[in-house]
Amino acid sequence: MPADGTGALHVRGLTVGYGAAPVLHDVDLDVEPGTIVAVVGANGAGKTTLLRALSGLLVPTAGAIAWDGAELRGTRVEDLVRRGIAHVPEGRGVITELTVEENLRLGHVWRRDKDDARRATAEVYELFEPLARRRTSAGHQLSGGERQMLAIGRALVARPRLLLLDEPSLGLAPKVTAQIMGLLRRLRDETGLSILLVEQNVRSAMSIADRGIVLSLGTVVVSDDAARIAADDDLRHAYLGF
Structure with a gap:
């Protein structure tokens, strides 16, 4: 596990699913304090499952979830809120x-x-x-x-110090989506809030994110600076459909 700072989330080897069928396989990710990390991918990639596991709604079968240097697996949902983690579901x-x-x-x-x-x-x-x-x-x-x-x-x-946000642009007009994304950027810049953003609107998500993670069939295929992901035509065509 990497050296921790206050308000950092580190996930290593996370495997989780529904019943006997795993949806996420050996997922690693980091959310450093005061950053936005965007998780993108096609439908069925495991994005919502990831947030449900991090917020205590699903129990992982393997892996570690560390927040402020302490293990989160097995923590009750209400205790996660008291420890500074808030989840806005799809x-x-x-x-x-x-x-x-x-x-x-x-x-x-x-x-x-x-x-x-x-x-x-x-x-x-x-x-x-x-x-x-x-x-x-x-x-x-x-x-x-x-x-x-x-x-x-x-x-x-x-x-909260960490906001887990699932598909905030779903069903919204482009103008409203831009307003929501601008507010998330403002929260990061003005309050230091850390945000793990799951989003299908890749362009909007990458425009405000510091780092991006691309999920495909429950596996992390890319973890890089958001700007580099947005600029990689081959990656977008292969995994993101545009």
Whole structure:
């Protein structure tokens, strides 16, 4: 395992699947503090399975997951949140019957420092101005982009140091996708948040990422600077379909 720094994620030899069928095979990856790492690949490559394993929703059959130098395998989901890891799943996960304010409140319900929880909520409203205007609106009344903002905002009120983000551009118009990607870049630059971004929109993901990882059939085939991956025509044609 590499030498660790505060807030670094190191994954080595991760193998995980559903039942007896492995989906990920011997996966290695690193997310250094204050960086965005984009995981890309075709449908069925294992991207969502990777995030589910890192967030404690799936139990790996082999490998090590280290965060802040401590092993994460076997850690309960709620304890991962307390240790600074937040997961925004594909599909956004907004509770549509609740208002924006109530959804955000769920993100800090476990926190003891209620004053800081209120400050964190205010910061989310500053970051996502559309949510501030719609704080009393129910989730089902929001646009797709607003729901994605709300899902990310709910994760942020827990004050994470690592955000696991699954397909944030799914179903969004290009303009809204660009806004979401710009906000992720801003979070990295202004707060030092580390982000592991799973995304099928390769161009958008690589435009904001520091490093990129290409998955194919559950195996890492490339791990490199994001700019080099985006510029490699042969790689894109072979694994990314454009």
